[in-house]
Amino acid sequence: MVMGVLILLSALFSGSEAAFFSLPHRERLRLKRRGVTGRMAASMLDDSDRLLSAILFWNLLINMTYFAIASIVGTKLQDDPAGGSSLAVGFTAGSLMMIIFFSEMLPKSIAVLAPARLCLLVAPPLNIAVKIVSPVLPLVKTTNLAVSRLIWPSFRPEPEIDLADIERAIELGTDDAALLQRERIVLSGLVEMAEIRVAELMRLRSKLQLYTVDEVQQIFSQDQPLNGYVLITDNDGESINAAISVRLLRPSQIDDIADAMEPVIYVPWSARVSQVLDQLNDDDRSVAVVVNEFGEAIGAITIDDILQYVFASRHDRQMDAIGEATMQMLHEDHYRVHGSASARALAKRLGIETIEEGVTTVAGLIQRHNERLPRVGDRAPLDRYTLEVVEEKDDAVWIDVRVIEERPDSAETPS
Numbered sequence: 001m002v003m004g005v006l007i008l009l010s011a012l013f014s015g016s017e018a019a020f021f022s023l024p025h026r027e028r029l030r031l032k033r034r035g036v037t038g039r040m041a042a043s044m045l046d047d048s049d050r051l052l053s054a055i056l057f058w059n060l061l062i063n064m065t066y067f068a069i070a071s072i073v074g075t076k077l078q079d080d081p082a083g084g085s086s087l088a089v090g091f092t093a094g095s096l097m098m099i100i101f102f103s104e105m106l107p108k109s110i111a112v113l114a115p116a117r118l119c120l121l122v123a124p125p126l127n128i129a130v131k132i133v134s135p136v137l138p139l140v141k142t143t144n145l146a147v148s149r150l151i152w153p154s155f156r157p158e159p160e161i162d163l164a165d166i167e168r169a170i171e172l173g174t175d176d177a178a179l180l181q182r183e184r185i186v187l188s189g190l191v192e193m194a195e196i197r198v199a200e201l202m203r204l205r206s207k208l209q210l211y212t213v214d215e216v217q218q219i220f221s222q223d224q225p226l227n228g229y230v231l232i233t234d235n236d237g238e239s240i241n242a243a244i245s246v247r248l249l250r251p252s253q254i255d256d257i258a259d260a261m262e263p264v265i266y267v268p269w270s271a272r273v274s275q276v277l278d279q280l281n282d283d284d285r286s287v288a289v290v291v292n293e294f295g296e297a298i299g300a301i302t303i304d305d306i307l308q309y310v311f312a313s314r315h316d317r318q319m320d321a322i323g324e325a326t327m328q329m330l331h332e333d334h335y336r337v338h339g340s341a342s343a344r345a346l347a348k349r350l351g352i353e354t355i356e357e358g359v360t361t362v363a364g365l366i367q368r369h370n371e372r373l374p375r376v377g378d379r380a381p382l383d384r385y386t387l388e389v390v391e392e393k394d395d396a397v398w399i400d401v402r403v404i405e406e407r408p409d410s411a412e413t414p415s
Helices: 002-020 025-031 035-046 048-079 085-111 115-151 163-173 177-193 213-221 273-283 303-311 343-350 362-370
Strands: 210-212 229-233 240-245 265-268 287-291 297-302 327-331 334-338 379-382 385-393 396-403
Touching: 002 035, 002 048, 002 085, 002 115, 025 035, 025 115, 025 362, 035 048, 035 115, 048 085, 048 115, 085 115, 177 273, 177 303, 210 213, 229 287, 229 297, 240 297, 265 273, 273 287, 273 303, 297 303, 327 343, 334 343, 343 362, 343 379, 362 379, 362 385, 362 396
Parallel strands: 210 229, 265 287
Antiparallel strands: 229 240, 287 297, 327 334, 334 396, 379 385, 385 396
16 A cells, blocks of 8 residues: 555656646746646746756655565565565566556656646645755755766866957957958857857758759759759759859869769758868868758758858848848837848847757747747747747748837737
8 A cells, every 4th residue: 555655656746747847838828827726836837946856856755665665575575485586576576567657657648748737736735845845955956966066077168268358459450440340250250150050050951952963964054053052962852962063163074064073961950160160171071961850951051151151241141042131120129030040140139148049040939939830920029029920921931020118928829
């Protein structure tokens, strides 16, 4: 009976952990409007570290007690003449399988199906459990931090030189205002290159000129690509295998175009631009194909794109592949932004904090907030601004960015 009760308690805490920490952002905002238990659950989520530490503490304590009892019962069965070693081993293995299935796998599988409803159900007992162990949580947190630093220190190197020091050196080094401005552009580009991800700078697959090996001669009958490169795919048109620099083709290569094909490298979408540039230089390549977490080619970036980002003016950097500015200032604190525009670039233009990790485009901000592909009328908050999809054209969206006087606690769009 005691072991059964312990399995139920362990299932309660395991399911609670899965429910609370699988809640989407929009559901978390709704909890505050769902009565006393909803406000209680939202309050615990506001201090997620404390909540998680309490859940893990209780779960560990319950599981240790369960295994201690199972060990005692197993020893008694082994010493009992009517039992024996086989019964003791079978009981211990059965106890292990019971707690794995009924207190870990089953409750967590159920919890993720209806996390909001389960959070409301378990909020009162879980709140009591958190308050009981609150006095010892600082010790647990300190111990965990000390152990993690001892086993995995994760030292971070300090920058050898500060950006402000470089800017002061440039200002003292020249009196030419035009030269000073160009040097600042290059300096800013070099520093940003070490921070931004390749997905923010790549050209989307839909903007690339793709040909199979059999179609490669058609490149001379088409307009020259904006980035100067065409990409060669396999016969299925899925995998990108090579690249051709059209503007660097020699007359002798026109008849034997295969001789001009250059292998490409593959990089993950989350890689830093500086890392990709280093790899391109090391491998003596010109094009890097960007793949997502599923191994699908979602775009490409060339060494020319990277150098243009470093040396080109800000106005040139904000031009997309169709020749229209991705960020247009309509009025003061009112912008019209293309969905594929860099979210980091928009944050810098607006003078706000860098947006959350994992989102590279402005359309991605709206998609994450609404949990669906952006549609006309969809909205999302961004610091003191609000984003609204106002136009959908050619599988792309245009988004209005307006300042709001009061920052909403929850900006929702009906599904």
